Amino acid sequence: MTSKIIKGSIQGSKRGRGRPAVFDRDLALREAMNLFWERGYEGTSFDDLIAAMGISSSSFYNSFGSKEALYCEATQSYLEWSGHWFFAILNDPSIDAKTAFARLFAATAEEFTRGDHPLGCMISLAGTHCPPGMKNIREMMAEHRAFSEGAMAERMRKGIQDGDLSEDTDCDMLAAYYSAVARGLAVQARDGASHEKLAEIGRLAMRAWPARQGAEKVIA
């Protein structure tokens, strides 16, 4: 979380002595994040990065270490931002599990199609289609995806305790399903689907939500 030590220099802390950085590190990181988000790791070149960040090659090098290190930081930055709304909804104590997931997808539809940042999700789209040399990144992104899927499953388990879901609900599987839908929404967003289209897909996905015990009978 705190700034990392890179090649002996510490960025962000220790005001005083030498010449202070002329660029806003957080802002530069944000620009990098947007580029990675839009184009992916491979799709973003060194030169693209330093141009967007407004810094020189060497500033880049001794502030961020390497392209890969920057990508990790940018990913963390993204997770911090997206985790904000994601967990706010998931952990809202005032709503039941089903409502939480419904709101999650409503928020997802909105966030994935906002005009002030790239479309879709940086995590969902990254590290699925890559060469052997990108194994680190691939695994890192897979872990992030597994993490959010795990958080969903956890929320569902709490839902069982709250009586929102039947005892015999397979939370891991249900979370895997909603996770898959979220990945699909990211692709749809990339392909230009509207906010309303994504929202409706989310609503349809909620129809798969399990009925409570004793209420699963349907008139044939």
Next chain:
Amino acid sequence: MTSKIIKGSIQGSKRGRGRPAVFDRDLALREAMNLFWERGYEGTSFDDLIAAMGISSSSFYNSFGSKEALYCEATQSYLEWSGHWFFAILNDPSIDAKTAFARLFAATAEEFTRGDHPLGCMISLAGTHCPPGMKNIREMMAEHRAFSEGAMAERMRKGIQDGDLSEDTDCDMLAAYYSAVARGLAVQARDGASHEKLAEIGRLAMRAWPARQGAEKVIA
């Protein structure tokens, strides 16, 4: 469909006269497809390709034209193969619409996790995260995705005619939903999800299938 004319030479036809090709073009194309499927367009280098295809740089060049042209051919090759099982199920006249989609996802779960080729779907994962220079490929893949989504919607419209679905079903939206699930399955497969996990996600997705008219009442 037939072999294309590249730089004056015609591959695959016109046996006779000059030295015949020593490599099997279809086999080489297959190898290229597998590599692109596994690593994506950017993730696959020229050298990777000619090594996997077992041909020289110049053979590659005058047989396939360019990396991008080869990618298009490989994509067509993939679509021909995947379209085989996809449309066989979608257009099976002996089953109703819901059964068709259920089988589609069962087949998807199986095909996405087979050991004899890369995991997931070449179309779902490609061209979502790429630099401006790959606009052609990005748009091509988006079109392919839209095509399969359209085919799903078409099948649903037939389902309405057959009485499998209520008249007021929004087929485009329902297809968008199932399309999104399919994209999500591809990501799950890439992240190592088992055949059974994918199959179960598909089953859960089918719970969103609309109830027939007059049967949508649920005992609260």
Next chain:
DNA sequence: GGATTTTTGGAGCAATGACATCAAAAATAA
């Protein structure tokens, strides 16, 4: 067998990739 036609291997090219170096510049502390 000789002519013709096409493939093949290998060398090579310009452009780009990411990364690295270093002296000059700048801002603070003493």
Next chain:
DNA sequence: TTATTTTTGATGTCATTGCTCCAAAAATCC
């Protein structure tokens, strides 16, 4: 002001990328 510390811009390196060219090789037809 001077010494110190750190950033900065310019330039350099080394590997890779996708592509091209060309002479030698090989297989068919006459």
